[in-house]
Amino acid sequence: MRRWLLLLLALAAPVAAAAAPNPAADRAAFQGWFRHLFPQLPLAKYVDGPYNFSASERAQWQQIMELPPYGFAVDHGKALFDARFPDGAGYASCFPHGGIGIAQDYPQFDPKTGRVVTLPIAINRCRVAHGLPKLKLTTGDLADIDAYMVRTSRGHKIDVVVPDTKPALAAYEAGKEYFYSRRGQLNFSCASCHLQYPGHRVRGDTLAPALGITASFPIYRSKWGNMGTLVRRFIGCNKNIRSAPDKPDSLAYRDLEYFLTAMSNGLPIAGPGARP
Amino acid sequence: MRGAAVVLLALGIGFAHAAPAPDLAAAKVAVAAADAAAGRARAAGDQWMPTLAALKAAHVALARGDAAAAVTAATHARHLALLSLRQAAEQKRLWRNEVPRQ
Numbered sequence: 001m002r003r004w005l006l007l008l009l010a011l012a013a014p015v016a017a018a019a020a021p022n023p024a025a026d027r028a029a030f031q032g033w034f035r036h037l038f039p040q041l042p043l044a045k046y047v048d049g050p051y052n053f054s055a056s057e058r059a060q061w062q063q064i065m066e067l068p069p070y071g072f073a074v075d076h077g078k079a080l081f082d083a084r085f086p087d088g089a090g091y092a093s094c095f096p097h098g099g100i101g102i103a104q105d106y107p108q109f110d111p112k113t114g115r116v117v118t119l120p121i122a123i124n125r126c127r128v129a130h131g132l133p134k135l136k137l138t139t140g141d142l143a144d145i146d147a148y149m150v151r152t153s154r155g156h157k158i159d160v161v162v163p164d165t166k167p168a169l170a171a172y173e174a175g176k177e178y179f180y181s182r183r184g185q186l187n188f189s190c191a192s193c194h195l196q197y198p199g200h201r202v203r204g205d206t207l208a209p210a211l212g213i214t215a216s217f218p219i220y221r222s223k224w225g226n227m228g229t230l231v232r233r234f235i236g237c238n239k240n241i242r243s244a245p246d247k248p249d250s251l252a253y254r255d256l257e258y259f260l261t262a263m264s265n266g267l268p269i270a271g272p273g274a275r276p
Numbered sequence: 277m278r279g280a281a282v283v284l285l286a287l288g289i290g291f292a293h294a295a296p297a298p299d300l301a302a303a304k305v306a307v308a309a310a311d312a313a314a315g316r317a318r319a320a321g322d323q324w325m326p327t328l329a330a331l332k333a334a335h336v337a338l339a340r341g342d343a344a345a346a347v348t349a350a351t352h353a354r355h356l357a358l359l360s361l362r363q364a365a366e367q368k369r370l371w372r373n374e375v376p377r378q
Contacts, residue, residue: 026375028378029375029376029377032378180371180372181367181371182363183322183363183364184322184324189374192374195374195376239325242325243324244318244323244324244325244328252321
């Protein structure tokens with residue numbers, strides 16, 4: 001009887017190990033999938049998103065980038081970033097290195113709150129710590145400040161850390177489950193479009209690959225006519241598949257951004273970006 | 277044979293006319309059931325936008341006293357919510373099938 005129990009335990013151990021969250025192994029498989037799909041495409045090019053798959057769209061984008069549409073947002077974001085709070089402090093006081101060149105380290109897991117903190121949420125936290133109200137997380141001033149901070153990080157390699165602790169791994173795993181779960185009346189997951197059909201068209205749009213997709217945010221989207229954060233895009237995607245969106249600061253979107261960005265570790269920050 | 281068919285048809289029409297229209301009490305029950313199902317879908321993290329639209333239509337119809345329209349919309353909302361709950365339950369297991377493996 002005891003021997004049988006030992007045998008069962010030995011058989012169960014590898015299964016349990018396989019089910020344990022392993023961000024490094026996930027990332028290798030994730031990036032390997034895209035290398036299998038597009039063997040000619042260098043890893044760093046994924047940050048160009050849909051422009052890798054359409055010569056005409058790429059040509060238009062290159063022309064647009066001669067005078068980037070997010071330029072005003074970056075300037076406005078810098079002015080807001082440099083402005084003093086009523087208590088005399090500024091955004092720089094809330095971040096390491098004065099907030100310059102740090103976007104590649106976000107999102108982060110905060111062990112104190114047990115929650116993922118994205119860069120826009122960290123900006124709002126800074127405001128609250130200095131007695132100011134939170135800004136809208138999807139667009140407007142916060143997206144502009146985000147754009148400036150991301151612009152100072154351009155070229156830095158994404159380096160999202162998932163600590164080997166139960167709460168951090170749980171948040172990572174929740175984001176992973178969200179990414180792969182089908183939802184909404186159209187029964188789509190994030191992966192349905194951005195992992196299984198990158199480069200294909202959905203009506204007028206070319207689907208961007210999930211790999212590197214976070215590197216260009218915030219983006220100036222021609223459809224919007226202004227800047228938007230990654231959460232704004234999540235909300236839009238949810239609506240497209242007839243799924244009621246979550247709140248911009250929801251745990252679901254925080255965890256999703258955590259997982260998705262961690263999958264792009266090693267790719268360069270390319271934001272702010274411009275998209276159709 | 278033909279005469280019997282005519283009689284049956286007449287009876288059928290009679291029954292159709294005799295079917296009672298839903299009253300406001302029945303509409304309130306239907307809307308409450310739809311609200312509950314939508315609440316469960318929200319809690320499961322898989323609310324569909326058409327569910328919310330149908331639910332809103334049911335509440336609007338109820339508010340203006342149109343019991344029949346309220347029941348129709350509430351039934352639609354409840355069925356959509358139940359479908360989304362089924363989707364959420366299935367995806368708890370099925371999402372792993374979409375994960376790329378090395």
